[in-house]
Amino acid sequence: MLLKFAFKDFIDDRKFKNTTQKNVRNYLTLLGEFVNYCTDNEIVNVEDIAQSHVREYLMFCQDKGNQAGTINTKLLRIRAFLNYMVECEVIKNNPAHKVKFQKADVKIDVFSDEQINQMLNFYRRVKRRENSYVAYRDYMIIVVILGTGIRRGEIIGLKWSDVDFENQSLSVFGKSRRKESIPMTMKLTKELRAYQTFCKQRWGSVNEYVFTKRDYTQLTENSLMLVFKYLRQKMNFTNVRVSPHTFRHTFCHRLAMSGMSAFAIQKLMRHQNITVTMKYVAMWGNELREQNDKYNPLNNLDL
Known part of the structure; x- marks a missing residue:
C-alpha cells in the first residue's frame, strides 16, 4: 500500500474515532514528518518500512536537535500508525515495536x-x-x-x-x-x-x-x-x-x-x-x- 494513501487513511480513521482535534494535528505534524522522510528516501510503500528506517529517522531527528521527550513522542505516533496498518492487514508485524524509547531527563518546572x-x-x-x-x-x-x-x-x-x-x-x-x-x-x-x-x-x-x-x-x-x-x-x-x-x-x-x-x-x-x-x-x-x-x-x- 502506498505510504501517502496509508497516512491519509490513518488520519481519516482517527477523525472517525472522534480523536481530539489537537491529537489529529499532532499526528498530521509529527507523523507527517516521518512520511516525508520515507518519501525523500524512496520508501514509498508501507510494506517497505523496516525497523532500521524508523531508527534512522529518529537519529536524524536527534541530529536536528530533538530532545529525548520529543523523539519518544514521535516514536509513539509511528507505532500507532503501524499498529493500524497491522489491524488493516497491510503488514504482519509492527517494525517500530523493537525500537526502544530514549531515556529522558526528568525535570518538571514549577513556579515559586x-x-x-x-x-x-x-x-x-x-x-x-x-x-x-x-x-x-x-x-x-x-x-x-x-x-x-x-x-x-x-x-x-x-x-x-x-x-x-x-x-x-x-x-x-x-x-x-x-x-x-x-x-x-x-x-x-x-x-x-x-x-x-x-x-x-x-x-x-x-x-x-x-x-x-x-x-x-x-x-x-x-x-x-x-x-x-x-x-x-x-x-x-x-x-x-x-x-x-x-x-x-x-x-x-x-x-x-x-x-x-x-x-x-x-x-x-x-x-x-x-x-x-x-x-x-x-x-x-x-x-x-x-x-x-x-x-x-x-x-x-x-x-
Whole structure:
C-alpha cells in the first residue's frame, strides 16, 4: 500500500474515532514528518518500512536537535500508525515495536511563590489602571488553574453552567472524554463569583463560556496561548517556562509538598494511571525528606 494513501487513511480513521482535534494535528505534524522522510528516501510503500528506517529517522531527528521527550513522542505516533496498518492487514508485524524509547531527563518546572505573586500583581495593576476585562480574565485563568489543576482544553471549554457555586465544584470534560467533577476551595469560589459579577456589569449579560476573547466570543486554543506568550514576555523568567502546563505542575507540586497521599493527588489531577502521579510524588513528596531527617546516619554522630 502506498505510504501517502496509508497516512491519509490513518488520519481519516482517527477523525472517525472522534480523536481530539489537537491529537489529529499532532499526528498530521509529527507523523507527517516521518512520511516525508520515507518519501525523500524512496520508501514509498508501507510494506517497505523496516525497523532500521524508523531508527534512522529518529537519529536524524536527534541530529536536528530533538530532545529525548520529543523523539519518544514521535516514536509513539509511528507505532500507532503501524499498529493500524497491522489491524488493516497491510503488514504482519509492527517494525517500530523493537525500537526502544530514549531515556529522558526528568525535570518538571514549577513556579515559586514569588513568581506567582509577580504575575498576579501584574494583572491586578493593569486591571486597576485600565479597568481591563482582558487583564481580569487572564488573572482568573491563572487563579483557576492554580486552584484546580485544570487543563488547557478544559479552560477553553469551561461554561458557567459547569460552575456549581453552591457545592463548590467545577465540571469538565477530561482527557477520558468523561464529565469529571473538580472541587473548589471557598477562596476560588469567591473569586469566580466576583469575576462573574464583573462580566455581567461589563457586558450587560453573562456569556455561556467563563473565559472569552475581547469580542466576548469563546476563547480559542490560539488566543489562550497568546495570553501566555504575552505573559512570558512581560515576566521574562529565565528558569521556568510560562505555560498552562507549568501552572498545572505547580498545582500538583504544592499538593505533593503538603504531604497529600498519592491516591488523593491522582483524583485531583485526574490521572488515569497512578504511575503518572507517583512520578510527581517521588520527585516532590515530603515523605522522603521526613524519613531522611529521622534516620540519617549523621544524626548519631558528634560533628
